[in-house]
Amino acid sequence: METRRVWYTQYVENRKGNTYGESPLSFFAVVVWLALLSGCTKEDVKTVSCHELEQISTRWKEPKVALWSYQGTQNGYHYFDFMDLPGLKQTRYRVSETEIQIAESFPLTLDKKRWRVLPWGPASIEARRKGIPQNVCGSVQFLQ
Numbered sequence: 001m002e003t004r005r006v007w008y009t010q011y012v013e014n015r016k017g018n019t020y021g022e023s024p025l026s027f028f029a030v031v032v033w034l035a036l037l038s039g040c041t042k043e044d045v046k047t048v049s050c051h052e053l054e055q056i057s058t059r060w061k062e063p064k065v066a067l068w069s070y071q072g073t074q075n076g077y078h079y080f081d082f083m084d085l086p087g088l089k090q091t092r093y094r095v096s097e098t099e100i101q102i103a104e105s106f107p108l109t110l111d112k113k114r115w116r117v118l119p120w121g122p123a124s125i126e127a128r129r130k131g132i133p134q135n136v137c138g139s140v141q142f143l144q
Contacts (some may be wrong), residue, residue, distance in 0.1 A: 020085040045079065045092045050099035053080070056137035066122050069115040070142065072108035073097060079108050081115065101139045116142040 045065050048056070057068060071079040079092040084091075106114070119127030124134040132141050 022120065045094050047077070047094050050095050050137040053093055053095055056082070056093070057136055068118040068120040068123065069112075070102065070118055070140075071110070073102070073105045074108035078102055080118070082121075090111055100137065103139065104142065119143045 066084045067082070069081045069083075071081050071092070073079070076097050078096070078097060078100050080093045082091045082093070083089070104116070109115070117123060118134045119134045119141065122137060127134050127143050130143075132143060133139075135141070
């Protein structure tokens with residue numbers, strides 16, 4: 001038993017440096033990192049019907065920044081992103097491919113440069129000027 005105690009004491013003495021995982025602060029950093037990582041999962045995506053999405057697309061807080069984007073298609077669903085205030089809140093939705101037809105669909109991507117702006121919400125004003133239909137259900141066209 002004494003050997004065990006001596007070994008443990010030496011182990012603790014040797015580990016007093018700033019090694020990963022030793023201090024409560026580094027443990028806290030790992031916990032926060034894992035929590036943030038787990039926030040980037042499918043649970044962030046709300047599955048809705050086409051008609052629910054149509055209702056949602058008529059509400060926003062700030063017309064200068066509210067923006068609907070098409071993110072792509074995966075596993076039978078079209079994915080959409082809505083960004084609005086406060087704090088540039090982002091919400092993701094998905095709708096079955098059977099409810100919405102997107103002529104120029106592409107695989108789901110998180111690369112915002114590839115997302116396509118939709119003529120919904122405040123962008124519907126510009127879409128009307130350009131003669132682009134603001135359909136949510138049925139055949140959807142992009143604003144750009």
